[in-house]
């Protein structure tokens with residue numbers, strides 16, 4: 001789960017992290033109210049969307065010459081104008097895709113006198129099972145570009161979570177950022193605060209870009225992106241409340257209501273599978289047969305008729321779907337029960353695309369019989385390879 005910049009900053013402030021003052025706003029009036037509480041005379045109006053690259057972004061409605069989603073404003077009038085221009089318009093950045101994202105929230109924050117921009121992030125390094133702290137003196141720019149062309153400018157420090165954050169980790173961060181004197185001390189302290197927040201809150205990723213050194217030698221977090229391990233959200237009710245569903249894919253929200261693991265993808269073959277491993281294998285074999293999956297969907301081990309119906313509805317609500325492949329292994333759940341669920345669901349949702357079903361496991365013969373005698377145009381498949389071949393063939397034929 002992702003949250004907005006202003007929410008992440010509020011969370012980090014609780015850990016003592018240096019953050020410029022700021023206020024979220026949903027209207028032009030609120031933006032002005034927020035600005036009036038700040039010292040001025042330099043304010044920054046920032047679009048709050050779940051995507052980065054806002055500064056270099058463009059608004060669909062305003063054309064390529066207008067300013068982006070992070071605007072320095074040197075008066076209250078400028079705050080008002082900028083807020084008015086941004087709210088309700090669509091911001092397109094390198095991370096939003098061509099469709100862009102509508103800006104419904106702003107963050108009005110103190111303008112900072114920047115001396116240097118650095119990069120710092122924390123993430124779970126799955127290969128080592130440790131927390132990776134990634135730092136670079138080249139912040140503010142496109143960090144992917146730095147990683148690609150000058151990888152020596154990026155330092156990775158890994159922290160064993162069993163051992164926790166040690167003073168030498170802090171020194172390594174300050175050294176990598178080439179900081180001296182008090183700034184060096186500030187960096188050590190900041191690294192520890194960020195690590196503590198990261199572990200405490202079960203983050204998946206915490207990125208500070210830029211982390212800035214101000215002209216009066218303060219280290220401040222100017223921008224931050226935070227994402228959380230959804231499986232751990234039950235431990236953090238306050239974080240879970242920060243979810244902004246208007247920023248998420250409506251189909252993924254619907255899926256989570258039915259406890260279905262669904263991720264939208266770019267292809268045209270909808271998949272309904274039980275078990276994440278089987279779902280991965282199903283997507284692979286669709287690709288092997290020259291097509292692309294429209295989604296990842298794991299209905300879970302205890303899939304019943306209601307879940308299967310909900311899954312069908314979600315898959316079919318995606319206009320890109322040209323065919324559906326159901327691949328279910330009946331272990332705990334018997335194949336005949338699953339077949340009944342599929343038939344009932346297919347009737348209920350008024351199936352309009354080819355459907356190939358591969359069942360395996362307990363009572364598979366009974367299950368296949370139910371599919372065959374259902375009167376529905378369901379194509380039965382014997383194994384995974386056969387199923388993939390059949391659905392790709394059916395979709396090509398229908399096109």
Ligand code: ADP
Pocket residue numbers: 020044046051052053054055056070109110111112113114117140209210222223224
């Ligand atoms: P994004 O990464 O989405 O483009 P940022 O918050 O990183 O958005 O802002 C882009 C740039 O705008 C920063 O690299 C920084 O130079 C400038 N900026 C952002 N916030 C402030 C601020 N409070 N004061 C001064 N400059 C800022």
Ligand code: MG
Pocket residue numbers: 052053209210223224
């Ligand atoms: Mg940024």
